[in-house]
Amino acid sequence: MTAQPNPRAGAAVKAADRAHVFHSWSAQELIDPLAVAGAEGSYFWDYEGRRYLDFTSGLVFTNLGYQHPKVVAAIQEQAATLTTFAPAFAVEARSEAARLIAERTPGDLDKIFFTNGGTEAVEHAVRMARVHTGRQKVLSAYRSYHGATAASIHLTGDPRRWANDTGAAGVVHFWAPFLYRSPFHAENERQECERALQHLEDTLVFEGPATIAAIVLESVPGTAGIMVPPPGYLAGVRALCDRYGIVLVLDEVMAGFGRTGRWFAADLFGVTPDLMTFAKGVNSGYVPLGGVAISGAIAETFARRPYPGGLTYSGHPLACAAAVATIHVMEEEGVVEHAARLGEEVFGPGLRELAERHPSVGEVRGTGVFWALELVRDRETREPLVPYNATGEDNAPMAAFAAAAKERGLWPFVNMNRTHVVPPCTITEAEAKEGLAALDEALSVADRHTTAA
Ligand code: PMP
Numbered sequence: 001m002t003a004q005p006n007p008r009a010g011a012a013v014k015a016a017d018r019a020h021v022f023h024s025w026s027a028q029e030l031i032d033p034l035a036v037a038g039a040e041g042s043y044f045w046d047y048e049g050r051r052y053l054d055f056t057s058g059l060v061f062t063n064l065g066y067q068h069p070k071v072v073a074a075i076q077e078q079a080a081t082l083t084t085f086a087p088a089f090a091v092e093a094r095s096e097a098a099r100l101i102a103e104r105t106p107g108d109l110d111k112i113f114f115t116n117g118g119t120e121a122v123e124h125a126v127r128m129a130r131v132h133t134g135r136q137k138v139l140s141a142y143r144s145y146h147g148a149t150a151a152s153i154h155l156t157g158d159p160r161r162w163a164n165d166t167g168a169a170g171v172v173h174f175w176a177p178f179l180y181r182s183p184f185h186a187e188n189e190r191q192e193c194e195r196a197l198q199h200l201e202d203t204l205v206f207e208g209p210a211t212i213a214a215i216v217l218e219s220v221p222g223t224a225g226i227m228v229p230p231p232g233y234l235a236g237v238r239a240l241c242d243r244y245g246i247v248l249v250l251d252e253v254m255a256g257f258g259r260t261g262r263w264f265a266a267d268l269f270g271v272t273p274d275l276m277t278f279a280k281g282v283n284s285g286y287v288p289l290g291g292v293a294i295s296g297a298i299a300e301t302f303a304r305r306p307y308p309g310g311l312t313y314s315g316h317p318l319a320c321a322a323a324v325a326t327i328h329v330m331e332e333e334g335v336v337e338h339a340a341r342l343g344e345e346v347f348g349p350g351l352r353e354l355a356e357r358h359p360s361v362g363e364v365r366g367t368g369v370f371w372a373l374e375l376v377r378d379r380e381t382r383e384p385l386v387p388y389n390a391t392g393e394d395n396a397p398m399a400a401f402a403a404a405a406k407e408r409g410l411w412p413f414v415n416m417n418r419t420h421v422v423p424p425c426t427i428t429e430a431e432a433k434e435g436l437a438a439l440d441e442a443l444s445v446a447d448r449h450t451t452a453a
Contacts, residue, residue, distance in 0.1 A: 003037055003038055003045070004049070005047060005048055005049035006037070006047050007047055007048055009037075009047055010035040010037065010046060010047025010048065011035075011047075013035040013047070014033070014035045017033060017035070024148075025160065034046055035047050039054075039066035039067060040065070040066050040067045041065040041066060041067070041424070041426070042054055042065050042066075042423055042424050042426070042427045042428075042431050043066075044066060044411070050409075051409060052406065052409055052410065052411040053409055053410050053411065053423070053431060053434060053435050053438070054066075054411050054423060054424070055405075055410055055411060055412050055413060055420075055421055055422065055423045055435050055439075056411055056412070056413040056420075056422060056423075057422050057423060057424050058285055059280070059285075060222060060254050060259070060280060060413075060420075060422045061279075061280035061281060061284060061285030062284050062285055062424050063257055063258050063259060063280070063281035063284050063326075063330075063335070063424060063425045063426070064284040064326060064329060064330070064335065064424060064425070064426050065284075065424035065426045065427070066424075068284065068325075068326075068329060068426075070325050070328070070329050071283070071284060071286055071322050071325045071326055071329065072286070073325070074321045074322060074324065074325030075286060075287060075318055075321060075322050075325075077321070078093055078317055078318050078321035078322075079318060082317055083317065083318060084316060084317060084318070085317055086312075087114075087310065087311070087312070087313070087314040087315055091315070091317055091320075093317040093318075093320040093321040093324060094114070094315035094317060094320045096320070096324050097112075097114075097315070097320035097321075097323040097324050097327075098111075098112040098114070098315070098320075100323070100324060100327045100328075101278070101282065101291070101293065101323070101327070102293065104263045104264075104327070105263075105264065105276060105293040106264060106266055106267060106271075106272040106273075106276075107272030107295070108272070108295050108296040109272065109273070109275075109276055109293035109294060109295055110293075110294075110295075110296065110299070111293070111294040111299045112291050112292070112293055112294070113128075113291055113292045113294060113307075113314070114289065114290070114291045114311075114314045114315035114316075114319075114320070115279070115289075115290040115291055115292070115311060115314065116288045116289065116290060116311065116313055116316070116319075117279050117288050117289070117290040118146075118147055118251075118253030118254075118277060118278075118279035118280065118290045119146075119147030119148050119149050119152045119290075120147075120149075120290060120311065121147075121253065121277035121278065121279055121290040121291055121292050122146045122147045122151065122152040122155065122216065122249075122251060122253075122277050123147070123149060123150060123151055123152055124292050124309055125214070125216070125249045125251075125275045125277050125292045126138055126151045126152075126155070126213070126214060126216065126249070127151075127308070127309050128247075128275060128292065128294065128298055128301075128302075128307070129213040129214035129247035129249060129274075129275065129298075130213045130214075131301065131302075131307075131308065132213075132247060132297075132298050132301045133213045133214075133245065133246070133247060135210065135211055135212055135213040136170045136211065136213060137170045137171075137172060137207060137208075137211045137212045137213060138151070138155060138169075138170060138171050138172075138212070138213055138214045138215075138216055139171070139172050139173070139174055139200075139203065139204070139207070139212060139214070139215045139216070140155040140156075140157065140171060140172075140173060140174075140215070140216045140217065141157055141173065141174060141175065141176035141217060141218075141221065141224075142157035142173045142174070142175055142176075143157050143158075143175075143176060143178060143221055143224035143225060143227065144156055144157040144158065144176075144217075144218055144221055144223075144224055144251075145157075145158045145160075145218075145221075145222065145223035145224060146216060146218075146251055146253075147253075148160070150169065151169050151171070153165075154166075154167075154168075154169035154171040155169075155171055155216050157173055157224065158223060158224060159388075159389045172203065172207055174199060174200055174203045175196065175199055176196060176217065176221065176227070176229065176233075177189075177192045177193055177196040177227070177229050177230055177233055178192075178225070178227045179192045179230070180362070180363045180365070180374060180382070181382065183196075183199075184196060184199065189230035189231070190230070192230055193229075193230040193231070193232050193233045193236065196233060197233065197236040197237070197240070200215075200236075200237065200240060201240055204240060204244055204246070209244035209245070209246065210244075210245075212244065212246050213246070213247060214246060214247040214248070214249050214275075215237060215240075215241060215246055215247075215248055215249065216249040216251060217234075217237060217248075217249070217250060217251065218250070218251045218252075218253075218254070218255060218265075219234065219250045219251070219252055219255050219264065219265035219266045219268075219269070219271075220255045220260060220265040220268075220367070220370065222253075222254035222255055222370070222420075223254065223415060225372050225374070225415075225418055226365060226366050226370055226371060226372035226420060227365065227372075228268075228365060228366065228367055229269070231269070233269075234250075234266065234269040234271040235269060235270070235271055237271075238271050238272075238273075241274075247274045247275060247298070248273040248274050248275075249273060249274065249275045249276070249277065250264075250265075250266050250271070250273035250275075250276050250277075251276075251277045252264050252265060252266065252276055252277060252278050253277055253278060253279045253280055253290065254280060255370065256276075256278045256280070256281055256282070257278065257280070257281030257282055257326075257330070258281060258330055258335050258336045258339050258368070258369075258425045259281060259339065259368055259369060259370045259422070259425060260339070260343075260367050260368040260370050261336065261337075261339045261340030261341075261342075261343050261344075261367055261368030261369070262336065262340070262368070263336055264276065264278075268367070272295075273295075274295045274297065274298055275292055275293070275294060275295065275298060276292070276293040277290065277291070277292055277293075278290060278291055278292075278293065279291070281326075281425075282323050282326065283319060283320075283322035283323040283325075283326045284322070284326050286322045286326075287316065287318045287319035287322045288316075288319060289316070289319035289320065289322070289323055333426070335425050335426055336425075338425065338426065339368040339369045339425040340368055342368070342369055342425075342427070342429070342432060343366070343367050343368040343369060343370075343371075345429075346429055346432045346433070346436075347366070347369065347371050347421060347432065347436075348364075348366075348371075350432070350433070350436045351364045351366075351371055351373065351421065351436070352364050354373075354436065354439065354440055354443060355373070357440075358440075358443040358444070358446070358447055359379060359447055359450045359451075359452035359453075360375045360376065360385060360443055360446035360447045360449065360450045361373050361374070361375060361376075361443065362374045362375065362376035362379055362382055366421070368425070369421075369422065369423060369424075369425045369427065370420075370422060371420065371421040371422070372418050372419070372420045372421070373418060373419050373420075373421070373443075374417065374418050375397075375398070375401070375417050375418060375419065375446050376417070376450070377449065377450050377451055378450065378451045378452075379450075379452075384416070384417035385397050385398060385401075385417045385446060385449060385450070386398050386416065386417050388416065388417075389416065390416070390417075397446060397449035398414055398416075398417065398446075400445050400446070400448075400449070401414070401419065401442050401443070401445050401446040402414045402419075402442075403445075404441065404442040404444075404445040405419075405438055405439065405442035408438035408441050408442060409438060410435055410438035410439060410442065412439070412442065419439075421435075421439070423435065
């Protein structure tokens, strides 16, 4: 599954990258990106001939793995027939993708506005909520990631917001439940849920409910640490939104399309939002695509007055053809059920078993193919293995852990003091076990930085 090693070609790719590519979220001279020669299924490889099992799905988007032949063929076929067309026309790939998505989203989320990715989906969801309610303020959780522009970076709780934060977007943050590091000093899930809902209601009341357009919330927060909310929390947020006339936006950009072992994470809780954002898994990221699924009531707002927003590439035929093929493959191959089974039978038990043996693992949490290990210096105090938002030397223990995983052929997802286990939803059981074995060895390196060592 790897091409012949070709280090010279790899060196040329790296040299051009270094000279001319400006990378996201990076100090340009302090990074050394791997030159990737190819990828297939759950693996990718470099020009030296080294192969890696991808426990990241890129940025949690290749839910079908790399180069799925049916999705590649659909893109090729669409390119050969109608590569592109402006959004104001009805085009088969676009209307079919919208139909297939609407049929799978919960409740009456039956209209789809297409964007080029998740950030734009959040931007448009906020705009729809503001126009629909006539209100401006938006609430989101501190431990969150919603995107990197205008409103979406303000909504993001992650420290990447700080450098851009003008505080002018009418965003107010609140604490969502997270029992392991409970903002409410709760001792169990039920308490955490009740206190989180009380805190949210207090925040609404003191902000003035009549000024609040929307609550934007990841159904299962991803980048911030894969924190599956306690039972009842999302239903409670739904009830608060109903009571105060606030639009509930569930952000399913990362958690949607099979990742949690359901089509959408909201399905885990039986909750239907008013707007739902998606991207990534909708077409495994083969061509950029995102969107907003819109409820009947909000669609009605724009039935006779124009929606004040749009994008040149809204519903790009190539991206939509990839989405249509992706959804068909997910159904034909039972990808959602496979993800659920992997979570219950392989990742859940496998990761908990690692936690028993490795003092660096403070908590294992997740569902489906969506897991996080919280690495700590001390299990009793729960002191994180590295400080919040650490860089350079302060981050050395996590860097050592990541390097150890890569040496063993595993490409890990590392964020702050956590490693997320987020391989393609199509990963086989044997591949998953191979990854867990490599993770086992890499965690021994993390253990050296704990008080138990
Ligand atoms: N919302 C969530 C929940 C995400 O995880 C992300 C991306 N990680 C975004 C929005 C932004 O999506 P994109 O990077 O495609 O613009």
